[in-house]
Every structure is written in structure tokens, then in C-alpha cells.
Amino acid sequence: MKNIIIFGAPGSGKGTYSDMIVEKFGMGHISTGDVLRAEIKNGTELGKIAKGYIDEGQLIPDSLMVDILASTYDRQPKGCGVIFDGFPRTIAQAEALKTMLAERGDDMGLMIELVVEEDVLMARLLNRAIEQGRADDNKETIQKRFDVYRTQTAPLSEWFAKEGIRHTFAWSELKTKEGMIEAIFQTVEQANK
Ligand code: ATP
Ligand code: MG
DSSP: OOOEEEEESTTSSHHHHHHHHHHHHOOEEEEHHHHHHHHHHTTOHHHHHHHHHHHTTOOOOHHHHHHHHHHHHHTSOSSSOEEEESOOOSHHHHHHHHHHHHHTTOOOOEEEEEEOOHHHHHHHHHHHHHHHOOTTOSHHHHHHHHHHIIIIITTHHHHHHHHTOEEEEEHHHHOSHHHHHHHHHHHHHHHTO
């Protein structure tokens, strides 16, 4: 399987669709948010640093994030492809990912972009706050994460388009989780033919 980069705003469904892709195609899955939350839970040095940024809705510095990503990638099983969920979030991270993969004889594969309106995202994240109690899912921090997404992460969409690997899926057109995942599966299958 080709690698997949799943890209979208906070609450756009990156984790949800990643799990469904993993289930269907048996790929590896790296969620940088999950990696950081595990470090926080285990009380590591890295976790302490990460918590300060996450609670403020800010990004962890690129150099730190790139190291975490590379070491996590090297622990994945080889040959079945990996989904990158939550990485890259800046142009610098994207350049680093491309280089890191090239050094290992791998490539980025395809990028799946989830486009969801901010009012829908806000409603989903506030609902998740009730269900999962994530510390950064409160209205003020969510707003900061949207701002960070708009200024630092969204410009990456064009970067992927220039790489020729962007595939966009819009909630406003596909309307349901079933509609989204059906279209995503088709694209993944096509790319692996
Ligand atoms: P969702 O998972 O619902 O799409 P999200 O994208 O905001 O929401 P995570 O991907 O879990 O959530 O990330 C949570 C936080 O972890 C981010 O707000 C950021 O502080 C930090 N983080 C995760 N990945 C990165 C990254 N690649 N670079 C910098 N910081 C990151
Ligand atoms: Mg997530």
C-alpha cells in the first residue's frame, strides 16, 4: 500500500477515517496527537513540553515534531504503508517528511484532504469534549486551534497540490460519514492499482 497523508482542520475526521482505512487496508497509523497525548499521560519530559503547547492550542516546534515523527515511522511495520494523521502541519514539516521518506526509499503516496465548515467542526469538537473530555476541546482553545490551522496549516494544501498528490473530499458535497468514506476508499484503491 502507498503511504497516505490525511489532512484537515481540528475535528475534520482525520482519526475516524484513518481507523476505517486501517481496518480495510491493514496499514500502519501514526497520529501525532495520540503520540503526544501518550507522552503526557506517561509524564515524560517530552510530554511536559508538549502539554504547554497543546493546552494553548499552539503547535509543537517543528524540529521536535520532526524527530518524533521519524522515530515513530521507523518503528512501524515495513511494506504495508502508513497513514500520517496530524502530520505535517507546516510547510517545514512537509519538506522534512518528504526528505525523511526519500532517505528511506519511500514516498508520500497520496494526500487526502478533508474540507469541513468551521461551524460543523465547532459543534463536533464541543460534542467530543463531552464524550472524551480532551483538555484542548474547549471553546477558547478550539478557536485558537482554528486560527493556527488557518494561518500555519491550511497553506500546505497548495503545497500538496503542487506535489500532484492532493485529493479533496468536501463534507458539504458528500454530506455523510458513509458518503465520505466511500469516496475515500475508491481513491485509495485507485491509487494502489
Ligand atoms: P482532530 O484529531 O480531531 O483532527 P486536532 O487535529 O486538533 O483534532 P490532534 O491532531 O490530536 O488534534 O493534535 C492535538 C494537538 O497536538 C495540536 O493542537 C498540537 O498542539 C499538537 N500537535 C499534533 N500534531 C502536531 C504537529 N504535526 N505539529 C505540531 N503540533 C502538533
Ligand atoms: Mg485526531
